[in-house]
Amino acid sequence: MKRVIRYFLMFALVAFSVETALAQQSQFRSRHEVKRKETIFGISRMYGITIQELIAANPEMNEPGYELKKGDYINIPWPKNQPQADAQQPAANPVTTEIAMPAQTQREEVDVRNREIRVGVMLPLHKINGDGKRMLEYYRGILMACDSLRNNGISTDITAWNVAEDTDINTFLQDPKAAQCDVIIGPLYTKMVKPLADFATAHDIKVFIPFSINSHEVLVNRNIFQVYQPQTEQNDIIINHFMSRFSNTHPVFIDCNDTTSQKGLFTFGLRRRLEAQNIGYKITNLNSSESAFYSSFSPTKQNMVILNTGRSKELNAAMAKLNGVRMAHPELRISVFGYTDWMLYTRYQLENFYKFDTYIPAPFYTDLQSPKTERIMLKYRWYYHADMMNALPRFAITGFDHAYFLLKGLHMYGKNFTGGSGMVGYTPIQTPLHFERIGNGGLKNHSMIFVHYLPARHTETIFF
Numbered sequence: 001m002k003r004v005i006r007y008f009l010m011f012a013l014v015a016f017s018v019e020t021a022l023a024q025q026s027q028f029r030s031r032h033e034v035k036r037k038e039t040i041f042g043i044s045r046m047y048g049i050t051i052q053e054l055i056a057a058n059p060e061m062n063e064p065g066y067e068l069k070k071g072d073y074i075n076i077p078w079p080k081n082q083p084q085a086d087a088q089q090p091a092a093n094p095v096t097t098e099i100a101m102p103a104q105t106q107r108e109e110v111d112v113r114n115r116e117i118r119v120g121v122m123l124p125l126h127k128i129n130g131d132g133k134r135m136l137e138y139y140r141g142i143l144m145a146c147d148s149l150r151n152n153g154i155s156t157d158i159t160a161w162n163v164a165e166d167t168d169i170n171t172f173l174q175d176p177k178a179a180q181c182d183v184i185i186g187p188l189y190t191k192m193v194k195p196l197a198d199f200a201t202a203h204d205i206k207v208f209i210p211f212s213i214n215s216h217e218v219l220v221n222r223n224i225f226q227v228y229q230p231q232t233e234q235n236d237i238i239i240n241h242f243m244s245r246f247s248n249t250h251p252v253f254i255d256c257n258d259t260t261s262q263k264g265l266f267t268f269g270l271r272r273r274l275e276a277q278n279i280g281y282k283i284t285n286l287n288s289s290e291s292a293f294y295s296s297f298s299p300t301k302q303n304m305v306i307l308n309t310g311r312s313k314e315l316n317a318a319m320a321k322l323n324g325v326r327m328a329h330p331e332l333r334i335s336v337f338g339y340t341d342w343m344l345y346t347r348y349q350l351e352n353f354y355k356f357d358t359y360i361p362a363p364f365y366t367d368l369q370s371p372k373t374e375r376i377m378l379k380y381r382w383y384y385h386a387d388m389m390n391a392l393p394r395f396a397i398t399g400f401d402h403a404y405f406l407l408k409g410l411h412m413y414g415k416n417f418t419g420g421s422g423m424v425g426y427t428p429i430q431t432p433l434h435f436e437r438i439g440n441g442g443l444k445n446h447s448m449i450f451v452h453y454l455p456a457r458h459t460e461t462i463f464f
Contacts, residue, residue, distance in 0.1 A: 028075040028077055028078070029047070029076045029078045029079075030076045031073050031074070031075060031076065032047075032073065032074050032075075032076050033072070033073055034068055034069060034071060034072040034074065035070060036070045038068065038070075039384055039386075040054060040068060040383060040384070040385070041140070041383060041385075043076075047076050047079070049077060049079050050143075051143060051147070052147055052150065053077050053079070054074070054076070054077065056077065057075040057076070057077035058074045066382070068385065111414050112182050112410055112411070112415070113410075113411060113412070113413070115155075116156055117154070117155070117156045117182050117183070117407050117410050118156075118157050118180055118181050118182045118183075119142075119146075119156055119158045119182065119183055119184075119185065119403075119407070120159050120160075120161070120177070120178055120181035120183070120184040120185070120205075121158065121159070121160040121161065122160075122163040122172060122184055122185070122187050122196065123135040123138070123160075123162075123163060123185070123186045123187065123188050123210075124162065124163060124164045124165060124188055125139055125160060125162045126164060128164075131165065132164065133389070134389070134391070134395050135188060135395070137388060137389055137395040137396045137399070138210065138395040138396065138398055138399040139399060140383070140396050140399065141380075141395065141396035141398060141399025141400040141402075141403065142158070142185065142399045142400070142402070142403040143158070144376070144379065144383065144396070144399075145399070145401075145402075145404040145407065146403065146407070148400075148404065149403075149404065149407055149408065149411075154407060154411045159178075161175070161178075163186060163187060163188075165188075165189055169187060169192040169195055169196060170195055173195065173196070173199045178199070179199075181203075182205065182410060183205065183206040183207070183208055183406065183407075183410065184196065184200065184206070184207050184208070185208045185210060185402070185403070185406075186207075186209070186210070187209070187213075188211060189213075190213050190214050190215050193209070193213055193215040193217050194215070194217060197217040197221045197223065197224060200221070200223045200224075201221060201223060204415075206223050206410075207221075207223055207224045207225065208225045209225065209226045209227060210227050210228075210398070210399075210402055211227065211228055212228040212229070212230065213226065213228075217442070218438060218441055218443075218444060219439070219442070220440075220441050220442075221441060222437075222440065222441060224442030224443065225406070225419060225435060225442065225445070226442060226443070226444050226445065227402065227431075227433065228363060228445070229444055229446075231262075231265070232265065233444075234363070234448075235265060235269055237446055237464075238266070239269055239273055241361070241450065241464050242270060242361075243273055243274075243277070245450070245462075246304050246337070247277070247279060248301070248302070249301060249302045249304040249335070250280070250281070250282070250297070250298035250301040250302065251279070251282070251303075251304050251306060252281070252282050252283075252284060252296050252303050252305045253271070253281060253282070253283045253284070253306050253307075253308065254283075254285070254286060254305060254306070254307050254308070254318055255283065255284070255285045255308055256286050256307055256308055256311075256314035256318060257285070257286060257287065257314075258308070258309035258311055260311075261309040261310070261311070263308045263309055263310055263339065264308050266339075267306060267308045270306065282296035282297075283296070284296040286318060286321060290325075290328070293325060294325055294328070294329060297325065297332055297334070299329075299331065301333070302333045302334075302335060303333060303335065304335050304336075304337055305318075305322065305356070306336075306337050307336075307339075310338075310339040310340075310341035310342065312344075312348075315338075315345060315349065319349065319352045319356075322334060322336070323352075323355075334356055334357070335356060335357040335358065335359065336356045336358040336359070337358075337361075338359065338360045339361070340361065340362040340363070342360050343360060343362065343365075343392050343451070344392060350453070354454065354457050355455065357452075357453070357454065358452075358453045359451070359452050359453075360451045360453075361448060361449070361450055361451075362448070362449050362451060363431065363432075363447065363449070364393045364430050364431040364432075364449070365449050365451050366392060366393055366397065366430050367430075367459070367461075370429070372429050373394075373397070373429060373430070376397055376429060380396050393431065394430060397429050397430040397431070398431050401426075401428045401429055401433070402431065405419070405424055405426050405433050406419075408424050408426060409424045412424065418437060418443055419434070419435030419443055419445070420435060420436070432447040432449060432463055433447055434446055447464065448464045449461050449462065449463055449464070450462040450464070
């Protein structure tokens with residue numbers, strides 16, 4: 001009798017195991033054996049699913065320190081919005097879409113605040129050249145923002161197109177999914193702005209241009225958000241903030257004899273504004289004698305030094321000259337006003353930046369010591385098994401800031417979202433956004449930061 005009971009229990013256990021396995025199999029599309037160098041990002045693309053769907057099917061991926069290893073078996077879920085019976089095998093040449101958008105024949109008129117936000121990305125998403133690699137990292141930042149927004153109850157559907165420089169954007173605009181978008185992020189190239197802007201007007205789609213574009217469409221098209229402005233416009237913004245903050249200083253312009261420099265556009269504009277307000281300034285030269293150089297400084301006022309170059313070689317020479325003056329005349333109060341380019345030299349110039357109370361104007365600031373920056377860089381490494389490119393700005397963080405700000409704004413305000421100051425309440429990790437409408441045209445981001453390196457050896461960011 002005991003033997004019969006034992007066999008019955010063994011049979012029941014086997015039956016339960018088979019039933020459990022079948023139940024699990026019905027939940028998932030298949031099991032995938034991890035190959036060498038495969039990543040979560042790559043596997044999700046292979047099967048046409050999102051990173052979030054893959055992680056949800058494999059909860060162990062959420063554990064700290066998880067690493068994808070060769071030989072592991074992971075669950076592949078059925079794609080979102082696709083019935084299990086219609087699921088397809090992984091494509092041999094998968095498209096760039098990572099979060100599939102349901103096919104529709106007519107545009108829904110449901111307020112975007114009450115449904116998922118349909119996002120299109122039209123950027124070069126490839127690894128052929130620098131543009132593609134940078135935009136691929138930027139796109140990954142967008143996906144990370146969507147993941148964070150999902151945790152806050154904001155749903156998104158993303159379709160991405162690899163719009164390389166040598167392609168015709170009109171071919172992508174013929175895709176029915178493009179007309180269903182609420183917002184399209186892109187393009188990267190000026191020649192593509194006009195056709196995309198016209199398409200956006202016809203379908204009432206917002207266009208978010210993430211990087212500097214030399215196009216006048218923003219002046220006439222109300223659907224456009226333009227993040228970065230041409231250097232001439234940035235100069236005007238910086239000069240306005242300089243005059244507001246440093247009008248009581250004594251400006252000292254140093255001619256660095258750099259015949260290749262374009263910074264003269266800024267220094268010339270600043271000098272004209274100083275003259276218009278009857279504020280005196282001095283001009284000296286790197287080749288001037290010590291006495292002549294010193295004579296340009298005020299013994300009673302804060303001296304604000306402005307170079308007419310952004311190059312490292314001339315910056316080194318200027319800092320050496322200033323150190324000489326400081327040693328001979330320690331009573332002088334000297335600050336330096338620099339350029340965004342100088343952030344590339346922080347590793348070598350940090351002590352001088354602190355010593356000379358340096359201000360660097362920029363449309364972004366990557367504080368590598370910030371806990372928020374450290375967390376997002378760690379999360380990126382965990383998602384994609386790679387580090388962000390060593391670039392300024394960090395493109396993945398830029399994508400995160402842009403997408404989080406834009407999509408949260410659309411969720412809160414729908415079509416009335418203009419990106420104005422205080423509308424979203426999002427504190428950026430790296431890139432502040434504050435849009436203003438240009439006449440009857442689109443919206444330009446006029447946000448600017450002064451990165452201030454204080455003599456007390458810490459850094460503050462002053463937002464405008």
